[in-house]
Amino acid sequence: xxxxxxxxxxxxxxxxxxxxxxxxxxxxxxxxxxxxxxxxxxxxxxxxxxxxxxxxxxxxxxxxxxxxxxxxxxxxxxxxxxxxxxxxxxxxxxxxxxxxxxxxxxxxxxxxxxxxxxxxxxxxxxxxxxxxxxxxxxxx
Numbered sequence: 001x002x003x004x005x006x007x008x009x010x011x012x013x014x015x016x017x018x019x020x021x022x023x024x025x026x027x028x029x030x031x032x033x034x035x036x037x038x039x040x041x042x043x044x045x046x047x048x049x050x051x052x053x054x055x056x057x058x059x060x061x062x063x064x065x066x067x068x069x070x071x072x073x074x075x076x077x078x079x080x081x082x083x084x085x086x087x088x089x090x091x092x093x094x095x096x097x098x099x100x101x102x103x104x105x106x107x108x109x110x111x112x113x114x115x116x117x118x119x120x121x122x123x124x125x126x127x128x129x130x131x132x133x134x135x136x137x138x139x140x
Contacts, residue, residue: 001052001119001122001123002052003032004029004032004045004048004049006122006123007029007031007032008024008028008046008108008111009111009116009123010028010123010124011024011027011028012108012111012112013112013116019104019105019108019109020101021039021043021097021100021101021104022042024042024046024108025037025042029042029045033045039097039100042104043100043103043104046104046107046108047107049111050110050111053110053111053114054067058115058119059114059115059116060114060115061110061113061114062110062113062114063110067110071106071107074102074105074106075094075100075102075103078106079109080102080103080106080109081102082094082098082099082101082102
């Protein structure tokens with residue numbers, strides 16, 4: 001698992017984290033890449049990390065078998081839609097930030113809900129170091 005995905009898990013699995021693109025840039029990606037990342041840079045990095053998570057079945061990402069369809073439809077249909085009931089007509093206009101922001105919300109929501117117990121110590125190595133080891137039993 002690459003450092004970006006680990007950092008995203010450390011961030012998104014916290015309570016009260018802000019899943020907006022600029023918060024992810026400032027709180028996660030700036031330390032790995034640079035502080036002046038543009039919106040398109042953030043979307044690309046998030047999509048790469050999300051794709052990595054999709055490829056690992058142990059994460060059990062929700063809906064991983066229709067992930068492409070769900071991600072593409074996220075701005076207009078479902079829980080992450082820009083408008084609750086979807087666009088009211090074909091003339092409804094959205095900004096680029098709204099459209100891709102819904103996709104970011106979808107990816108971050110999926111990452112927040114996925115299973116990480118199998119790799120928890122890789123994501124939070126400090127926890128593994130703080131757990132006292134049990135002494136080995138010796139024969140008498």
